[in-house]
Amino acid sequence: KAQKRNDQFDTELPFATLDSFGPFLRLTIFEKGDTDADYITKHQRNSSTASSTRKTRATILSATMASGLVKEEVLPPVLGSSAEPPPLFDGTTRLYISYTCPYAQRVWATRNIKGLQDKIQLVPINLQNRPDWYKEKLYPPNKVPSLEHNNEVQGESLNLIKYIDSHFEGPSLFPHDPAKIEFAEVLMSSSDSFNSAVFSSFKGDENKAYAAFDFVETALSKFEDGPFFLGHQFSLVDITYAPFLERFQHFLLDVKNYDLTAGRPKLAAFIEEVYKMEPYKQTRRDPEEYIGILRKMFLE
Ligand SMILES: N[C@@H](CCC(=O)N[C@@H](CS)C(=O)NCC(=O)O)C(=O)O
Numbered sequence: 001k002a003q004k005r006n007d008q009f010d011t012e013l014p015f016a017t018l019d020s021f022g023p024f025l026r027l028t029i030f031e032k033g034d035t036d037a038d039y040i041t042k043h044q045r046n047s048s049t050a051s052s053t054r055k056t057r058a059t060i061l062s063a064t065m066a067s068g069l070v071k072e073e074v075l076p077p078v079l080g081s082s083a084e085p086p087p088l089f090d091g092t093t094r095l096y097i098s099y100t101c102p103y104a105q106r107v108w109a110t111r112n113i114k115g116l117q118d119k120i121q122l123v124p125i126n127l128q129n130r131p132d133w134y135k136e137k138l139y140p141p142n143k144v145p146s147l148e149h150n151n152e153v154q155g156e157s158l159n160l161i162k163y164i165d166s167h168f169e170g171p172s173l174f175p176h177d178p179a180k181i182e183f184a185e186v187l188m189s190s191s192d193s194f195n196s197a198v199f200s201s202f203k204g205d206e207n208k209a210y211a212a213f214d215f216v217e218t219a220l221s222k223f224e225d226g227p228f229f230l231g232h233q234f235s236l237v238d239i240t241y242a243p244f245l246e247r248f249q250h251f252l253l254d255v256k257n258y259d260l261t262a263g264r265p266k267l268a269a270f271i272e273e274v275y276k277m278e279p280y281k282q283t284r285r286d287p288e289e290y291i292g293i294l295r296k297m298f299l300e
Helices: 002-008 015-019 036-045 047-066 102-113 132-138 157-167 178-201 206-220 236-256 265-276 287-299
Strands: 094-097 121-124 146-149 152-155
Touching: 094 102, 102 157, 102 236, 146 157, 152 157, 157 236, 178 206, 178 236, 206 236, 206 265, 236 265, 236 287
Parallel strands: 094 121
Antiparallel strands: 094 146, 146 152
């Protein structure tokens, strides 16, 4: 299985695409409940108000994320092969995950950051001992994550985080500025190549992983006004990369004694900042668990 995965990861990163983005001149302001029209009106109204709105918004969001305003959630038990299904297609919105899957973590973190704990129910599945109903009655691709919403089921983490961001309440996690949208799209669609480069290096060419981390360092250097990929604004781009960076950091430190943040100050600051965010923190597992899974996949 590990070998099969490795072959599939052998793709090149589109490094050149990053160079095609010049400096971005406009500020991006995201506010809870903003529509595109609100954003454009605000932007046109006055760019000095924009600057203070931006600061206020950033402060509120980070205070919410860092403080006890975020409820500590009691996580539901994992469903294995003998577990009954929940009452499927009864109108409840459910997010099917595995607690240790990085793709699922993207969607779980998006749900938490948007404050949707009461609107989207978590249903953790045991991937090693999957209940038959999951594939047969719910999601034939038989992978996590998947989302049951409005009596339909869909999958693919990058689609799901965009879907949740645009169909549910909570702070907007995608930019409105066309140039930032384009940059965000390039980074999100580069994430599979990034992950592949790093995964393939676990067995072979380590230089591929170093180049991939440099790619991220360069991307994080684009905007100087904050630690995230789009600057001060935490976005879906950060959610796309964070679960993988987390695992790579722990695994490489443990197995290869390699610190991916050394000599990459932007990456170091990014990871530190994401780890501080309470709703994200609630999706993290013990690093030993990640290391164990990756050891099994790549070293045994
Ligand atoms: N491209 C999918 C990948 C999802 C995925 O590979 N999930 C893994 C767990 S981390 C899975 O469900 N594997 C089960 C299988 O492949 O049978 C996404 O982004 O959601």
